Amino acid sequence: MRILLVAYEFPPSPSPQSLRWAYLVRELSARGHAVHVLAPDLPGDAFGLPDSAAVMVHRTNAGPIIGFIAARSRRPEARRGLDDTCTWQPAGPSKPKPHLNWKGKLFQHIKGVAGYTTFPDIRGEWKPDDALDELVASLRPDVVVCSHEPASTLRLGRQLRGRVAWVVDLGDPVLAPYTPWRWRRRARALEREVWRGADGVTVTTQATASLLASRHGTPFGQCTVVPQGYDDGQRAPAPWCGDFFDQSLLEVVYTGSFYGFRDPTAVISGLLRTQGVRLTVASMSVPPTLLALAREHPQYLRLLGFLPHDQALTLQSGADLVLNIANEDPVQVPGKLFEYLGSGRPILHVGQPTDQVADLLQRAGVGWVCENSPDAVAGMLATLRDDRRAGRLGDGLDRDPALLSCYRWTRLAQDYESVLELACQRFDSGAGKAPPLAQPEPANP
Known part of the structure; x- marks a missing residue:
């Protein structure tokens, strides 16, 4: 197949959706498909994400503001003021910075103001409509995939309906608990239009599929669950990992x-009550309270700042166990959970014992579930600490290799290939004739 992916979040962006497509296009290309990607021209390197030389990426200007920032950031004298969330040095992980300098603050302010008037946020200023038309005309793809988030990529499908098979990688709902009130009506309308108009829709959890069906009824095309995954490739150890962990x-x-919607307060409170346990956090940005606690309690809490993806995987594989904190919204499963499945390390999930992650961990036999309260976290960490000291950490776990293999990117690419083939068959047979638009997209409330 000739596949055209439209994705704002694509390398060099280090976002979860960028990671998802970095792996999927690599594997789809390896399966013999001609893959093209339409993405904004953003600065940065690959941040340790996988690369495929066979994938052709077509870059266009990211918009007036982000495009200007991207151009400025490529100038060596400007990079110092624009990379203030966190930087990484090849010799090892960075420390998170407690605040932005004036240039970073100005950038954040500009983003906030622009995002208030641009749907769904500042990323919506990327409007590659003409470039998409030209690519469809010249490449004649069998199928076009629009990747959410941001929701602005989904509206591009409006100009494709009836011309080419159209699949939407929806992931999470467009209308989510964190959607600003000013955009909620518009988000619901776009979500419904995609659900009722695309030749195929993919989501990352069954709970999301059920929620969308309850909101909008039967989808026009087939809705398929294709979750996040993990890579089973070999990774070279990071040079700084030699004595990074304390065996005591x-x-x-x-x-x-x-x-x-992912609050670490209970986890940190429980951690600080439990001697002999240390939490290492690798994150692009952390709450100010966490920075203060790390300075006050370095024996319990270590903050690394941002790590490239490949080194984050190395860090996970060297730990005694990896931590997952549940989202408040039960239909969402953090993408890192699936990376953790590939780390080979036991997983501690802090959330509800009946949520989707808890069910997966129990079926796969790879970890434990703990309620999101300081007392429960402290008790669980003390038990696991004692088990480690006794040399029996993980003895009660019974990993299910067959279940875990379903979340390998190589397997998920096969599943996605089936989704694309089905959408093409539907379109070619005439069953995918685009229905008329019910109503124009509503104005902002």
């Missing part, structure tokens, strides 16, 4: 982001 401690690693 229970070493816990968290590699992920912190959001308003």
Whole structure:
């Protein structure tokens, strides 16, 4: 097949969706498909994400503001003021910076102002409509995939309907608990249009599929669950990992982001009550309270700042166990959870014992579940610390290799290939004739 992917989040962006497509296009290309990607021209290197020389990436200007920032950041004298969230040096991991300098603060302010008037945020200023038309005309792809997030990529499908098979990699709902109120009506309308208009929709959890069906009824095309995954390739050890972990401690690693809907407060409170345990956090940015606690309690908490993807995987594989913190929204599963499945290390999930992650860990036999409260976390960490000291950490776990293999990127690419083939068959047979648009996209409330 000739596949055209439209994705804002694509390397060099270090986001979870960028990671997802870095692996999927690599594997789809390896399976013999001609893969092209339409993406914004963003600065940076690959941040340790996989690369495939066979994939052709077509870059266009990211928009007035981000495009200007991208151009400026390529100038050596400007990089010092624009990379203030965190930097990485090849010799080892960085330390998270407690604050932005004036240039970083100005950039954040500009992003905030622009995001207030641009749907769904500042990324919506990327409008490659003409470039997409030209690529479809010249490449004549069998299928076009629009990747969410951001939601602005989904509207591009409007100009493709009836011309080419159209698949939407939706992942999470467009209308989510964190969607600003000013965009909620517009987000719901776009979500419904995609659900009722695309030749195929992929989501990352069954709970998301069920939620969307309850909101919008039967989808026009087939909805398929294709979760995040893990890479089973060989990785060279990072040069700084030699004596990075203390053999006298229970070493816990968290590699992920912190959001308003993923609160580490209970985890940190429980950690600080438990001697002999240290948590290492690799994250692009952390809450100010976490920075203060790390300075006050270095024996319990170590912050590394941002790590490239490949080194984050190395860090995970060297820990005694890896930590997953549940999102408040039960339909969302953190993408890092699937990376953890590939680390070979036991997983401690802090969340509800009945949520999707808890069910997966129990079926796969790879970890434990703990309620998100300081007392529960402290008790669990003390038990695991004692088990490690006694040499029995993980003895009660029974890994299921067959289940875990379902989450390898090589397997998930096969699943995605089936989704694309089905969408093409539907379109070519005439069953995929685009339905009429019900209503124009509503204005902002």
